[in-house]
Amino acid sequence: MPELLIRYNDSRTLEVLTDLAKYFDYEIAPAIDKSNSPKVPLNLIPGDSLINPEELTEIFSGKNLDAHNLRKEAWNRS
Numbered sequence: 001m002p003e004l005l006i007r008y009n010d011s012r013t014l015e016v017l018t019d020l021a022k023y024f025d026y027e028i029a030p031a032i033d034k035s036n037s038p039k040v041p042l043n044l045i046p047g048d049s050l051i052n053p054e055e056l057t058e059i060f061s062g063k064n065l066d067a068h069n070l071r072k073e074a075w076n077r078s
Contacts, residue, residue, distance in 0.1 A: 002046060012075065025051060 008014065014028075021028055025048045 016074075 006013075006017070017028060026046050
């Protein structure tokens with residue numbers, strides 16, 4: 001099973017990854033950090049392969065979305 005290791009500094013990143021896991025059906029599991037890094041790594045294990053990300057194209061197409069601005073706005077919620 002493929003795994004992805006993500007290292008992050010901000011605890012809000014884990015919150016975002018956890019929310020996304022609900023929609024994309026993947027598992028978040030703590031990883032063993034052998035480098036003694038102060039960062040907490042995670043292994044992301046892909047979920048159900050029946051999910052078709054192409055279905056999201058209709059939702060996001062033609063919206064002139066900018067990933068940088070979306071991230072900036074998401075962190076500045078009040």
